[in-house]
Amino acid sequence: MTMKEAYTDRFEFSLDDKGRLSVPVEWRGEAFEKRFLVMPSSDGCLRIYPASFLGREMEKLSSLGATSADARRKSLEKLASVIQAAEPDQQGRIMIREKFRQHAGLGRQAVLVGRLDHFEVWDPKKWKKIAPPATTFEEVAKEVGL
Amino acid sequence: MTMKEAYTDRFEFSLDDKGRLSVPVEWRGEAFEKRFLVMPSSDGCLRIYPASFLGREMEKLSSLGATSADARRKSLEKLASVIQAAEPDQQGRIMIREKFRQHAGLGRQAVLVGRLDHFEVWDPKKWKKIAPPATTFEEVAKEVGL
DNA sequence: CCATTTTTACCCACATCTAACCACAACGTC
DNA sequence: GACGTTGTGGTTAGATGTGGGTAAAAATGG
Numbered sequence: 270m271t272m273k274e275a276y277t278d279r280f281e282f283s284l285d286d287k288g289r290l291s292v293p294v295e296w297r298g299e300a301f302e303k304r305f306l307v308m309p310s311s312d313g314c315l316r317i318y319p320a321s322f323l324g325r326e327m328e329k330l331s332s333l334g335a336t337s338a339d340a341r342r343k344s345l346e347k348l349a350s351v352i353q354a355a356e357p358d359q360q361g362r363i364m365i366r367e368k369f370r371q372h373a374g375l376g377r378q379a380v381l382v383g384r385l386d387h388f389e390v391w392d393p394k395k396w397k398k399i400a401p402p403a404t405t406f407e408e409v410a411k412e413v414g415l
Numbered sequence: 416m417t418m419k420e421a422y423t424d425r426f427e428f429s430l431d432d433k434g435r436l437s438v439p440v441e442w443r444g445e446a447f448e449k450r451f452l453v454m455p456s457s458d459g460c461l462r463i464y465p466a467s468f469l470g471r472e473m474e475k476l477s478s479l480g481a482t483s484a485d486a487r488r489k490s491l492e493k494l495a496s497v498i499q500a501a502e503p504d505q506q507g508r509i510m511i512r513e514k515f516r517q518h519a520g521l522g523r524q525a526v527l528v529g530r531l532d533h534f535e536v537w538d539p540k541k542w543k544k545i546a547p548p549a550t551t552f553e554e555v556a557k558e559v560g561l
Numbered sequence: 562c563c564a565t566t567t568t569t570a571c572c573c574a575c576a577t578c579t580a581a582c583c584a585c586a587a588c589g590t591c
Numbered sequence: 592g593a594c595g596t597t598g599t600g601g602t603t604a605g606a607t608g609t610g611g612g613t614a615a616a617a618a619t620g621g
Contacts, residue, residue, distance in 0.1 A: 275469045275470075275473070275495060276495065277452070277469075277495045277496070277498040277499065277500055278496070278497070278498060278499050278500070279496055279497070282608075282609090283608080283609070283610095285609070285610065285611090286610095287568095287569085287610095287611095289609090289610095291607080291608055291609075293607095293608095294579095294606080294607065294608090295500060358570070358571075359570095359571075359572085360607085360608075360609085361607080361608080362608085362609090364569080364570090382496045383495050383496055383498070384492040384495055384496065385469070385473060385488075385491060385492055385495045386473070401493060403455070403518075404455070404493050404494060404496065404497045405454075405455050405456055405457035405497075406454040406455065406456050406457070406462050406494065407456060407457040407458070408457060409490045409491065409493060409494040412486075412487075412490040413472070413487050413490050413491060415472075428598075428599090429598080429599070431599070431600065431601095432600095433579085433600095435599090435600095437597080437598055437599075439597095439598095440596080440597065440598090504580065504581075505580090505581070505582080506597090506598080506599085507597085507598085508598090508599090510579085510580090
């Protein structure tokens with residue numbers, strides 16, 4: 270797998286009454302994909318992956334034993350039923366359906382959090398509650414063993 | 416792993432009110448990367464790594480068992496959310512967002528400290544307090560056993 | 562099948578911010 | 592001195608985030 274560029278940093282942007290959300294210019298380069306999948310997350314945010322995510326998952330299926338692939342396929346099919354595809358308009362915004370905004374409790378503001386191969390969208394209040402209080406390099410280095 | 420060139424020496428440069436900081440010409444050669452990751456450090460400075468750092472870490476993930484990769488991924492994702500990517504302008508300066516300047520307590524001056532595969536950015540006052548007093552080659556040679 | 566309402570995509574407008582450009586003093590080299 | 596480089600500071604054209612209008616498309620309902 271070739272990694273091009275990673276989603277990093279945090280941004281706070283506004284959602285207009287049409288449900289449009291700007292994707293930060295930092296995540297718009299040639300190395301980034303221009304099509305996304307919006308999925309509800311169990312921790313109360315939205316996870317937004319590059320569209321190629323599904324293709325990769327489906328490829329993984331074919332390199333799996335028939336029995337274990339079957340269970341995975343069922344799970345993926347379940348996931349597919351709650352995924353919204355989204356493509357930015359010419360201003361770089363993606364439209365997030367109301368169903369999804371509701372899931373994340375989104376109002377007029379949203380926090381976008383970079384997570385390497387994808388990013389998350391949070392309601393600012395929720396984010397403040399669950400955000401780690403100043404993540405640092407050393408903290409993670411210890412956990413990961415750099 | 417191919418080591419190209421190492422970040423060495425110390426420099427004191429100024430930060431303008433736009434948050435721009437010159438990268439020393441000593442660290443600008445062809446052998447150095449032209450894209451950086453700015454990360455907050457727990458000792459109150461900023462750690463600045465070549466951008467390839469993240470790519471290498473992500474590749475390590477894919478060559479790991481699914482279970483142990485999961486915990487590592489979570490940690491790396493946490494780190495990603497507090498990383499700012501930065502690219503020098505045509506004068507060789509990188510823009511450091513206010514969020515990060517605040518973390519390091521940076522004013523109009525900054526000390527840049529070479530750390531082999533990365534460098535650190537310090538507020539001059541903080542640096543004076545923690546700076547090691549005049550290390551010499553022989554001293555370190557004894558410790559390391561050169 | 563057509564009429565009506567709702568939704569969506571495209572376009573334009575605009576304030577703010579950024580990045581490219583220019584300028585220049587300090588320094589070092591030839 | 593003439594020249595180029597480096598660090599530093601401003602100016603400005605263009606990009607960016609945001610809002611709204613409108614026409615096309617889709618959904619809904621006879």
